[in-house]
Amino acid sequence: MLLCSLFLWQASRGTVKASGNFNASADAEVLHKAMKGLGTDEDTILQLLTARSNAQRQQIKATYKTLFGKDLVSDLKGELGGKFETLIVALMTPPITYDVTSLRNAIKGAGTDEKVLVEILASRTPQQVKDIIAAYRQEYDDDLEEDVSGDTSGHFKRLLVILLQVHVTLLLHTETDYTKALFKAGEHKFGTDEQSFVTILGNRSAEHLRKVFDAYMKLSGYEMEESIQRETSGSLRDLLLAVVKCARSVPGYFAETLYYSMKGAGTDDNTLIRVMASRSEVDMLDIRAEFRKKFACSLYSMIKGDTGGDFRKTLLLLCGGDDA
Ligand SMILES: *[C@@H]1O[C@H](CO)[C@@H](O)[C@H](O)[C@H]1NC(C)=O
Numbered sequence: 001m002l003l004c005s006l007f008l009w010q011a012s013r014g015t016v017k018a019s020g021n022f023n024a025s026a027d028a029e030v031l032h033k034a035m036k037g038l039g040t041d042e043d044t045i046l047q048l049l050t051a052r053s054n055a056q057r058q059q060i061k062a063t064y065k066t067l068f069g070k071d072l073v074s075d076l077k078g079e080l081g082g083k084f085e086t087l088i089v090a091l092m093t094p095p096i097t098y099d100v101t102s103l104r105n106a107i108k109g110a111g112t113d114e115k116v117l118v119e120i121l122a123s124r125t126p127q128q129v130k131d132i133i134a135a136y137r138q139e140y141d142d143d144l145e146e147d148v149s150g151d152t153s154g155h156f157k158r159l160l161v162i163l164l165q166v167h168v169t170l171l172l173h174t175e176t177d178y179t180k181a182l183f184k185a186g187e188h189k190f191g192t193d194e195q196s197f198v199t200i201l202g203n204r205s206a207e208h209l210r211k212v213f214d215a216y217m218k219l220s221g222y223e224m225e226e227s228i229q230r231e232t233s234g235s236l237r238d239l240l241l242a243v244v245k246c247a248r249s250v251p252g253y254f255a256e257t258l259y260y261s262m263k264g265a266g267t268d269d270n271t272l273i274r275v276m277a278s279r280s281e282v283d284m285l286d287i288r289a290e291f292r293k294k295f296a297c298s299l300y301s302m303i304k305g306d307t308g309g310d311f312r313k314t315l316l317l318l319c320g321g322d323d324a
């Protein structure tokens, strides 16, 4: 019941929607024509793909293969380049596969891209995490938890592993017990008992965690975020903050993530692409609303001012409108 209404709610809060009179063959032909001969009609490609749901894009890909004997994504890669290509390929990838690929690259690349681990594992629903673990095993014949453990350390690793263990029993204690433990962990003691933060925040019920935050505020006089800022550092701090922010509001967390990906000199294109591609069908309308509440400009105007060309145009279509 809850899952069902959550799903309906999510499905209706995206900016990208399934096209009403969809014809995969017609779309495959349009894309083929846009890539035929000399030069590429980028505008046709980006207009068409942002006006289809991810599921429809998969149908276009299959039909393209049947009609032309070629892989649509390979053809797109051959014609496009740079961050525009990365964004289009992201849109062509099914959501779970996209998360799995992002995690794999974050772990297996040179060094570990902790940002990607934090963003995906803190924000996805328990069911999505389950699907990600299964798809990761199927795709790479590896265990995601083992790979994450092998690449991280300390309490950061411990909380990531807890977030991956979606099957563990939740909510055994009352809020008051938790809050007292947190308070003892964060504010009463000299130094910090990070283990307590990690264990308590690893309990994935957002509703439960929000009650804990309220009780914590009453008891300590501090917001959870303030205590985390003061008592922890580095990747662990980033992960704890992401978990707290996602428990308060997932769209709010992504609004901040998008803002900081574009703020200051240089844009974090990978984060911008990942969030815009993965949330466009889920909760982009809510992200825009949260963005407008938190910051002095709209998401639309910030994207417009920060990037250029076909890449910018595609992002603006995914954003789906301005909020003055
Ligand atoms: C879909 O498009 C193809 C190619 O343009 C066309 O031949 C076919 O009749 C269309 N199908 C429908 C149901 O409109």
Ligand SMILES: CC(=O)N[C@H]1CO[C@H](CO)[C@@H](O)[C@@H]1O
Pocket: 162, 168, 169, 170, 171, 172, 173, 198, 199, 200, 201, 202, 203, 204
């Ligand atoms: C995932 C997680 O951290 N679960 C914990 C939730 O809280 C109970 C009670 O403290 C723990 O036993 C669980 O391990």
